[in-house]
Amino acid sequence: MTNFLVHFRSPDLERLHKQGQFWHIFFCNGGVVISQNEKDIWTVHMPLPPDTNTELLDPYEVVFKVLGGSSRGHKIDIDEILVTSAWTGHICVAEHYGSNRGQVFLSGDVAHQNIPLGGYGMNTGLGDPFAIGWKLAAVINGYGGEETDVEWVHGEGQGTVISTDEKGESLRDRIRSHVLTNDGENKCLGVEMGSRNFPSPIVLQGTDDLETPEWNEKNYIPSTSRGARARHVFLRDGDTSIHDLLGFDYDLVDFTTEGNFASSFKEAASHLGIPIATVHLPNEQHARDLGNVALCCLALEQECHVTFG
Ligand SMILES: Cc1cc2nc3c(=O)[nH]c(=O)nc-3n(C[C@H](O)[C@H](O)[C@H](O)COP(=O)(O)OP(=O)(O)OC[C@H]3O[C@@H](n4cnc5c(N)ncnc54)[C@H](O)[C@@H]3O)c2cc1C
Known part of the structure; x- marks a missing residue:
């Protein structure tokens, strides 16, 4: 279309x-x-x-x-x-990236086109001259040879990748498993959302056996374990995310009715010159349960949760 x-x-x-x-x-x-x-x-x-x-x-x-x-x-x-x-949108790739005598090279959309949804067109287009550059330098300076990169379908014979025979099926399986195991550039929520400040001198080291979810670069597991990014949760109005209430520096979320913990903590922080904002949420049982706050805040008699805003 x-x-x-x-x-x-x-x-x-x-x-x-x-x-x-x-x-x-x-x-x-x-x-x-x-x-x-x-x-x-x-x-x-x-x-x-x-x-x-x-x-x-x-x-x-x-x-x-x-x-x-x-x-x-x-x-x-x-x-x-x-x-x-x-x-x-097109998905296509040139049969050759360079002229026979190696004097002209293609790069960018003229060599390969992607449907723009992944945002790869310009990225791969810029990757081409970079890749050509260091390879050319190797050839010109005498330490590179004429071998081309080993590509997925290299040496497999024309049409193998779309053939219905066993060879085609096995090649597609190899490509599929390669893509699934090398998809870091578009599946990296663990990297984007899951970074943790732990162990860290600014995070209280407890003596209990709090469980920290396993970290991996692909998946983000929301958690309130020590040093983790504060997890998102909608408040009772169904519209406000707890993140909307957090500020730029440190935040202290106090779920108690009176809010005394936050105020005493704030006083101590101000004495030490630590920029801390307090968020008092007395009637947010769901957020409180989800936040495992009792596990996170030993210093405040298990009632509050210190997070980075
Ligand atoms: C809607 C959309 C969204 C996109 N989003 C992204 C994204 O998020 N991230 C990303 O990386 N990529 C994205 N792309 C892809 C990206 O725009 C292209 O991959 C990139 O622009 C290709 O650059 P290029 O220099 O190879 O080719 P082009 O940008 O097509 O440049 C080729 C130039 O050559 C000129 N030209 C053609 N014929 C001649 C001729 N005979 N004589 C002289 N000049 C000529 C053309 O006018 C053009 O200016 C998107 C593309 C679209 C359509």
Whole structure:
């Protein structure tokens, strides 16, 4: 299919954020809206049949239609249409990356194209000249030979990868298992969300046998173990995340009715010059249970939870 892209400027946050703040929204009609700067620059993509004459499309109407999802259009104020274009997703790869005599090399989209959803096109496009650069340097400086990289399908024979015979099946199995075990660039929630400050001089070392979930780079396991990122939980109003209440430095969440623990801790912190904010949540039993707070805060008679904001 073809996709029509409209890049535009609109300060109409009231209507754009009608369903709340977002980065991407994927609508049931196949359209997408992307917030580019959290302020006034946006992009919509609208899927269309491949034979559509996109020159006849009105970009304003396209924006309204995408934002309306599967219902009628959702009008917003638009200050300026910045760019419109049409694009079609491809997955393809050139048969050769270099000329026979090794004097010309291809890089970027002309050598291989990816559907943009993974965000790999420009990344791999920039990777090519880098890879060509160090290999060329090796050849020119005399320490590199003519061997090409071993690729997945190298030497397997034309068409093996799509053949239905045993050889094709086994090659596909090898590629599948390679992809599954080397997918770190798009499955790395453990790296993105799961970093821990433990052991650390700023985190209380307890004597109990608190269990810390196993860490791995692919998965993030929300936890309130010592030094872990404070876990997200919605509060009783069903709308506010506990993260919305945390500040920039240290936060102390006090779930007790009176809130005395937080205030005494704050006093001590202020005496030591430690920037600490307190969040008093007296009626949040669910958050309190989920947070395992009793396990986390030995220093405060097992009632509070110290986190990084
Ligand atoms: C909607 C969308 C979202 C994307 N998002 C991402 C992303 O998040 N991350 C990412 O890494 N990649 C993304 N990409 C892919 C990325 O944009 C491309 O992979 C990248 O631009 C390719 O760069 P390039 O220099 O190889 O080719 P191009 O950017 O296509 O540059 C080729 C240039 O050559 C010019 N040209 C063509 N023919 C001639 C000629 N005969 N004479 C002179 N000039 C000519 C063209 O006008 C063009 O300017 C996205 C692509 C799309 C469509």
